Amino acid sequence: METTDFPSVETPAVLVDLDIAARNIARYQAYCDEHGIRLRPHIKTHKLPRMAGLQLSAGAVGITCQKLSEADAMTAGTPIDDVLLTYDIVGPAKHAHLRALAERIKLSVVADSGAVVEGLSAAMRDGRQPLTVLVECDTGAHRCGVATPEAAAELALRIDGAPGLRFGGLMTYPPVGGTGAVQAFMTRAKSLIESLGLAVETITSGGSPDMWRAHEAPVVTEYRPGTYVYNDRSLVERGICGFDDCALSVLATVVSVPDPHRAIIDAGSKVLTSDLLGLHGHGHVLGRPDIAVDQLSEEHGRLVSERPVGFAVGDKVRIVPNHACVVSNMLDEVVLVRGEAVIGKEPVAARGKVW
Amino acid sequence: METTDFPSVETPAVLVDLDIAARNIARYQAYCDEHGIRLRPHIKTHKLPRMAGLQLSAGAVGITCQKLSEADAMTAGTPIDDVLLTYDIVGPAKHAHLRALAERIKLSVVADSGAVVEGLSAAMRDGRQPLTVLVECDTGAHRCGVATPEAAAELALRIDGAPGLRFGGLMTYPPVGGTGAVQAFMTRAKSLIESLGLAVETITSGGSPDMWRAHEAPVVTEYRPGTYVYNDRSLVERGICGFDDCALSVLATVVSVPDPHRAIIDAGSKVLTSDLLGLHGHGHVLGRPDIAVDQLSEEHGRLVSERPVGFAVGDKVRIVPNHACVVSNMLDEVVLVRGEAVIGKEPVAARGKVW
Incomplete structure (x- = not known):
């Protein structure tokens, strides 16, 4: 890639090469297809409905957003209608926002505590249909997430019993190099939860640094890379x-x-x-x-x-x-x-x- | 300052306490008044015309901006009409922009090379009135700026001889702890330039970390702190x-x-x-x-x-x-x-x- 002048472009500017982005999208979609992994790109990287459209056209099953307002921006007036919100949604204003979004699109969300589950349930209990909630698991990044497979199972049960919610599976944002830890945590959590009589529909992991190793955690059904679309x-x-x-x-x-x-x-x-x-x-x-x-x-x-x-x-x-x-x-x-x-x-x- | 809940505020939010900002503005204005320093706050910190208005009401002589578009945003539909742009303006689109701004408000700008001076002159040579240009001097931060007082004098002469421009003085953004270096550089540069028969109208320095030491460089006539309005x-x-x-x-x-x-x-x-x-x-x-x-x-x-x-x-x-x-x-x-x-x-x- 040579430096060119782009004389019509006022600087500083952020340039996005659509050909390179399309190639990145196609390449990782092919990898996911080969390994039977559902791809749900995180839009935090591009924040462009147009780019999400390219990702969906290539085969992505939906998108991932981190914030409600991101989800709004990506779905308002666009055909995008399947969003996983990988964030603990807390507080009455955000609950009302969440509920309005859930009535408009296919929304799923995560929780890592009883407090978050209770809040979601209170918001959704008289909703038209239950909100899908995944349990966020800490597989070593020590950010959010329940710390053990046992705690994941306990929270899954709590979601399953909460009015207005349905248990949708497990989510993690692992540390770089954490593929093995994801496989171990999720295998154990899935087994515990299934032994409680609940299905684990989705196990979703993410992170562009380890994206070419996603298949090394075969328990994972869905991957959520963000940066891969642009790289850096x-x-x-x-x-x-x-x-x-x-x-x-x-x-x-x-x-x-x-x-x-x-x-x-x-x-x-x-x-x-x-x-x-x-x-x-x-x-x-x-x-x-x-x-x-x-x-x-x-x-x-x-x-x-x-x-x-x-x-x-x-x-x-x-x-x-x-x-x-x-x-x-x-x-x-x-x-x-x-x-x-x-x-x-x-x-x-x-x-x-x-x- | 206690943590309060601000229940009506959606998080995350950036809060700005107007009482504290007003106190910060008044306190530093009093210091400048005491020491006979003209205060020209840098608006990069707040980017709010309202806050610049408070600074001007308190006694600031004008504002400092870093980019043309900042200057536009601060002066469009506001009473603010005196801007020092402490940036090398380069390229035809920015020159046209600069010229339009100079026809609307009292604008001054800086240059640290013959190339920048030539560009400014080409843009302003048939303007209604000359554009005031200050020489940017490197007093130790090693970012922009001419490296020596001799080079400052040479560029001052070049500005003075350039159609459409007038020489307005000297500007520096010193390193933290650089007050002594500013005094030494500017004293020498001023003397050299005056010996060429040019007046050095303004000598402007800046930086909140050393703002309480501004009087230790008495050659400086104007100070441009940004952060002081909010602190951090x-x-x-x-x-x-x-x-x-x-x-x-x-x-x-x-x-x-x-x-x-x-x-x-x-x-x-x-x-x-x-x-x-x-x-x-x-x-x-x-x-x-x-x-x-x-x-x-x-x-x-x-x-x-x-x-x-x-x-x-x-x-x-x-x-x-x-x-x-x-x-x-x-x-x-x-x-x-x-x-x-x-x-x-x-x-x-x-x-x-x-x-």
Whole structure:
């Protein structure tokens, strides 16, 4: 992928290459098809109904959202009607919101405590149809989730007995490298729950870093990667893909070259974000592996190299960010391209939807 | 400042306490007045015309913006009409934008190279009145800026000779602790430029971390702090203010307490951001100094403590983020409060304005 100028594009801009995204979608769909895994992409990465449409057309069974407002943005006026909300929904306003959404689309949600189940049940008890609730399990990431298969079984039973709810299965967001732990936890939890007379319809796991190992946890029926659609520097550094597979990049203009070994660009932390994901530096300058993006301030990025950077004021660079999902969320629109051709601008429908 | 519930506020939310902001504004204005320093606040922190209005009413001489689109958002339909744009403006589209803005308001801008000066001159040469351009100087931050007082004098002369431009003075964004370096650089540059027969109207410096030391560089005529209006954890940790002086906080709801020593809240890196500014952890939970916000994912924040966290699902917490300026930029609106009273919502007019 060469750096091109995109003279019609005002910088800084987030570019999304539709050809690369389509290839990423097709490739992972083929993997899931081969292994009999249902693919339910997480839309947090792109936040675009258009991109979710491509994922569904390729064979995805539905989408995953993290927040109610994301689900609204993805389903309002679109054909998307099957959403798994992998989040504990808490509080009266969100319960009312959830219920309205559940009456409009096929919605399922997760819970990891009796308190969350009680809240969901109170919201849904006189609903037209029961809300499907999965038990969130902690398979080692130590974020949300019940800690043991026994606790998962107990909560499954509680969901099954709660008015307005039906038990839908098990969900986890595992740590990187946690495929074996997922298999062990879920196998045991499934067996315990089935011994209680409940069916475990879905076992859903996720995470792009381990997406090519999803089949190593055959108990999992559904996978929810997000980043795979765009890829990013963190996945390249993990060996999951190459820079040629990165659909999202930031186009920036060199505004200052104060020193032969330093150039300043017009993209800072308000575009590239400060997410490091364990990496050094704030992105990869395409075509210039010698350069480090060693410092960001809010609207400036600093490029340094032991070689002369060789840029002039006005030159453009393309940067693959460390973390695509957060960069998507910084601007109101992305610029769709195919190779060097600009296709148009697309509003990021679910940008900033954190409720 | 006690944690209160704000039951009417949907979480996560960015709260801005108008009383605390007004006190911060008044306090620093008094310092500037005492020392004969003109105050030109940077609006990157709040991105709200309303807040800029309070700063101007208190005595600020104008505002500072980093991007043209920020300046547009701050001046469109508002009485604000004096903007210093502390950014190298590059490229034909931005030059046209700049010119339109310069015809509407009192605009000044900076340059740190002949290339930038040439571009500005080409854009302004047949303008109704000359554009004021300051020379950006590198006093140790090694971002933008000419490297020496001699280079500053040379560029001042070039601006003075460029059609459509007038030389307006010197600007720097110093490193933290750089007050002495600013004084030395600017004194020498001023003397060199005056010896060329040019007046140095304005010498402008900035940075909230050193704002109480601004008078230690008496050559500086104008100061451009941003963060001081809200303050944040980074300034508290530097001893610049206390948590009671932090006007901006994030209100979040506990959605999971999977372990007595761990709670998960509904604010992650898409609200609090990953900016560390050299700190450990991602914010300060008001009233709970024992708690660390040790991990953020996009929509989850993890609170851990050696003591039992003692939260239940549904409890609310208030977090002072590491860096207020980037948090302001994450959501479309902030919630204005005075103590425990909610005043209303305010759209963040310049959010995402990075062009």
